[in-house]
Amino acid sequence: MDSIKNTKETNVKRFVSMLFLGLVSSSALANTNSDIKLEKIMSDPSWIAETPLSAKWLPDSRHVVFEQAVKDHAINKVVRLDTLSPASQKDVGLDALHTVQLSQVTYGGDNKAAYVFKGDIFVVDQNTNKVTQLTHTSATERGPQFLNNGDLGYWQGNNYFTVNLTTRVIRERFALKMAEQPSGPDGPKDLIAKEQHQLIEYVAKEHKAAQQRFEFNQQLTKQNKVANKQTFYFDKEHTVRSAEVSPSLNYAVVVTAPKVDWRGKDDLMPNYIGDDGRIKFEKVRRRVADAKPNQQSFHLLNLATGEKKQLAVSDLPDFNKDVLADVKAENAKAAGNEYESKPSPRTINLIVDWSWSQSPIQWHNNGEQVAMMFEARDNKDRWIATVDFDNGKLVTQHQLHDDAWINYTFNDFGWLPQEETLYYLSEETGYSHLYTKNLSQKPIQRTKGEFEVSNLTLTQDGNSMYFKGNINHPGEYHIYRLDLNTKNAKPVNLTGALVGENNYSLSPDEKSLLITHSTLLRPSDLYKLDVGTNKITRLTDTVSEEFKSMPWQAPQIIEVPSSHVDKPIYARLYLPKDYQSGEPRRAVIFNHGAGYLQNSHKGWSGYFREFMFHNMLAQQGYVVLDMDYRASKGYGRDWRTAIYRQMGTPETQDLVDGVEWLVKNANVDRGRIGTYGGSYGGFMTFMALFTEPDLFQAGAALRPVTDWAHYNDGYTSNILNRPEDDMIAYRRSSPLYFAEGLQKPLLINAPMIDDNVFFVDVVRLVQRLIELEKENFETAIYPVEPHGFRQPSSWLDEYRRIYKLFEDNL
Structure with a gap:
């Protein structure tokens, strides 16, 4: 019972401190005799709070945009908030949504940000907030990327384009086609066709002309920079799963895989309350019992020479290890059989992390090195590998093995900008921690202890890393900053005053953190933390007075x-x-x-x-x-x-x-x-x-x-x-x-x-x-x-x- 008493005293002290900070309304102390009714608590939750959803910084590092649910309406409203004057938040009209609903945001030199809105590419000046629309098409553009030559690259379908931000000239750099590479007009295939070419001069002449035109166009695209629109060909039975271009525009890594219908023909779910009064059958995902392996193919494209090399997962250690040998033997024995273990290639693909949206292909900002994260289909191994460009081989930098399974979170990784050094998360000690690894040296563990590190954000200069961690208590999450230039540096807790659950995003100018904070008794609201002073400013207070007045008990x-x-x-x-x-x-x-x-x-x-x-x-x-x-x-x-x-x-x-x-x-x-x-x-x-x-x-x-x-x-x-x-x-x-x-x-x-x-x-x-x-x-x-x-x-x-x-x- 001492643990209960101590927890009660701690909760009281924290409640008082939160009240002082303005994190809890004094009205929460009122109406303690109210009854809690099922009819109320199971009603539309809009009565609880207008919680900010999907809050993000705008590129000017001053304004924040978020969504709020609207009662009895399927579409959320969009709100723009000035962090220097939080009370001046405004709903954004439909005519201005393209200036605030930014997806796939990327930042480059010259204080510019690029983003996608409704399938078009936009650029915004971070100093003036001037927005420029670069594409206006019925196609879908995606993946804007600032390149080292000052251009902006982006994808349209499987075609990669660049645009000069000064002249606005758009150029197609290369295309990916799922087809056999053309080899010129086909010659006669059988006896009748051969006789036709020998007997009819016109037929032979036209075939020769077609061959000459094909060879001319091939040479033109190689020798004329203006006409050079490279095309890379892949297995026609495949589809592109991922593609990332080097910022130097010298290389690209393309990942393809056989076309698969992830829903089997028999995977149907009846919907008995269809809008037409009839039963509708909806396709659903396959069951684990029906899942089949689907090996991806990995390709290194040399954009300067047009050469394509296939990267082989057989370069990875243990690529053919029978990691389930004991399990298979146990199951075989139970069925009255014997299992003979033999090395066999494992299905190894790019990792799918359920917690982040970063690509498992990460180019260094110098454009001369790339890292890829792989996982075996049997879930027992994860690899981080770089690429030997000259020989077209994968070079393993880190392998994580787990006899049970590799965590499908805690897979953040990338490059430090000033040197060819990787950073990554790994559970190899039993907890998710941050590591750095120079390509020619052993890894260095940067965080240690019985706590979990997640949600990494590296500063632009590579000197500091922000992360979310539960160092103080397994259920208490704070935002920390770690100095990467100091050996054995200790993480600095930036949100110690905000006890509860905290998530964050670093402002584009790296001077502020947008904190999404909640407590046991209050849904999330937004706070701004000044990185230089650690001053915390509350930006929103969206919990309703009705909810605050209810007699909730903090567990x-x-x-x-x-x-x-x-x-x-x-x-x-x-x-x-x-x-x-x-x-x-x-x-x-x-x-x-x-x-x-x-x-x-x-x-x-x-x-x-x-x-x-x-x-x-x-x-x-x-x-x-x-x-x-x-x-x-x-x-x-x-x-x-x-x-x-x-x-x-x-x-x-x-x-x-x-x-x-x-x-x-x-x-x-x-x-x-x-x-x-x-x-x-x-x-x-x-x-x-x-x-x-x-x-x-x-x-x-x-x-x-x-x-x-x-x-x-x-x-x-x-x-x-x-x-x-x-x-x-x-x-x-x-x-x-x-x-x-x-x-x-x-x-x-x-x-x-x-x-x-x-x-x-x-x-x-x-x-x-x-x-x-x-x-x-x-x-x-x-x-x-x-x-x-x-x-x-x-x-x-x-x-x-x-x-x-x-x-x-x-």
């Missing part, structure tokens, strides 16, 4: 001792008043979704409806525990990979520890505890009720996974490998195989047009429960809802059922 962040690992399980705890007095209390344990997600942090939760629901339950005498079970984000590699090949087992063990803690420390009746969660949390509800039938008295599984073989490839294959290699892991991890264990009341809520967790997951489990002659389950379906509900009426119906389940059984 305590506690540490639940684990009986299985030597680290605690962090959790949010909601306590009713006087919970220690009277008879033992009812309790609910909430299981967050997404698997690799953190919810026991000190910021505003993405599960804001659940936050309000938990407050309502606490107001009615329930104790609520919201645990960051093993597999959750924020706690390092070992916590993340504890579920490898055994999803549902470590997490259920953590739930057991959570129940024990509640009984021993929070005056909870062991026989009056329920659980619920959605998506991954719904899967966990199943696993708990099916494999530990005495742990909870009731459970609600929302939009739940029941058989991982039916989930997507990108997520599932990381954790369970693939069914053809490791069916043992799928049977060990899928609730469908444990349904006979159900003993306590179960509510299953399922949206029917869910293209994430398919409705068929619930259908198959319900049929299994019927065949097992189970009577203690109910199913609610939501015909118009996708994975994330949209209709307030659906949210209300769902949570009424959850609440009733707990009231009836706890």
Whole structure:
């Protein structure tokens, strides 16, 4: 109980300090006797706040643009805010959207920024804010890039253009074509054709003229710079997956892959509430069980000579290692067979990082070196490689191996601008940390400790790195600056006064940070931090007075001792008043979704409806525990990979520890505890009720996974490998195989047009429960809802059922 007392005192002190800073309204102290009602908290969330969305700096480094939802309207409004005069924010009219809705922004010399708006290229002067439109076409231009010669490059389809910013002359530099390279007019192919050419002089003459014209045009494009429009040809069965041009315009790296329909012909989802009164069948993604390898091809283009070299992943170490040998042998043995391990080329492609939008191909700003990040399809290795241009070979600079799986975040990387030195994130110590590596030297670890580094931003001079990290506490995120010129430099915390969750973007002039900050009790608002003085200025205050006046209770962040690992399980705890007095209390344990997600942090939760629901339950005498079970984000590699090949087992063990803690420390009746969660949390509800039938008295599984073989490839294959290699892991991890264990009341809520967790997951489990002659389950379906509900009426119906389940059984 000391931990609860200490947490309470800390929360009070922080609340007072936030009140002083203007981060919490004094009106939050009022109306503490109000009741929290389901009808209110499940209504359209616009009553909570006009939260700034997708906030970005404009190129002048003074103004910020963001969006805000508009009640009962599908289109957000766009707001422009002057950071020197925050109260003067203005809605942006449709006629001016092209000056503020900037995508694919890039910065170059001479104080200019280039960007894309509605498929056209624009340039803005950062000093005068003058906007110039460079293209105005029905085609889609993308990828603006300032080149070292002062021109601006961009893509239109598979054609690369440059524009001289002084003369505005546009030039096509080269094109990528998925076709066989022309070799001139075809000669006679068979006996009849050969006879025709020999007998008819006109035919032979015309063929010779066509050959001469072809050869002339070939020489013209090689020798005449004005006429030189290079074309590079690739396999006609391929499509371009990525292409990046050197800023020196000497080289390009192009990645192609066979054309693949990521949706199989049988992957159809019926939509029963179509707008024409008929059933519509919508295509959906393939299941992990149906996923097939798709090896990319990597090409180095010499734009000066027209030469094309193929880069081979066989240059990478362990490219043919059988990393799943033990797993395959175990599965073969279970099937009564033997597995013989043999080296075989692995499918190795550019990495796909789910957390960032940077390219996995990074050119140095000198244009003479490039780095590429690869990942094996088996998810066990990641490589960063540079290119030997003379020999057309990949040169490995770093290899990260994980016996479980490579994290699909923490893959930021790039170049320091003044030298050929790479920077990158790696989990090799067990936590995501920053490293730098000169190409001829060993890596240097720049950050160290049991915390995670993410969201890297390098300053233009390469002297400093900004990042987001949870150094103070796993659930407390701040923005840090690290001096890269000082050996063993310590990160400097820039947002210490903003306790909670912080995200950031550095202004183009690098003098300010735009901070998106939230707390346990308040959704995100915007702040400006002066880099020179660390002065923090609040820019927006968008939380409604109605929301502030409600009697919300900030959950305590506690540490639940684990009986299985030597680290605690962090959790949010909601306590009713006087919970220690009277008879033992009812309790609910909430299981967050997404698997690799953190919810026991000190910021505003993405599960804001659940936050309000938990407050309502606490107001009615329930104790609520919201645990960051093993597999959750924020706690390092070992916590993340504890579920490898055994999803549902470590997490259920953590739930057991959570129940024990509640009984021993929070005056909870062991026989009056329920659980619920959605998506991954719904899967966990199943696993708990099916494999530990005495742990909870009731459970609600929302939009739940029941058989991982039916989930997507990108997520599932990381954790369970693939069914053809490791069916043992799928049977060990899928609730469908444990349904006979159900003993306590179960509510299953399922949206029917869910293209994430398919409705068929619930259908198959319900049929299994019927065949097992189970009577203690109910199913609610939501015909118009996708994975994330949209209709307030659906949210209300769902949570009424959850609440009733707990009231009836706890």
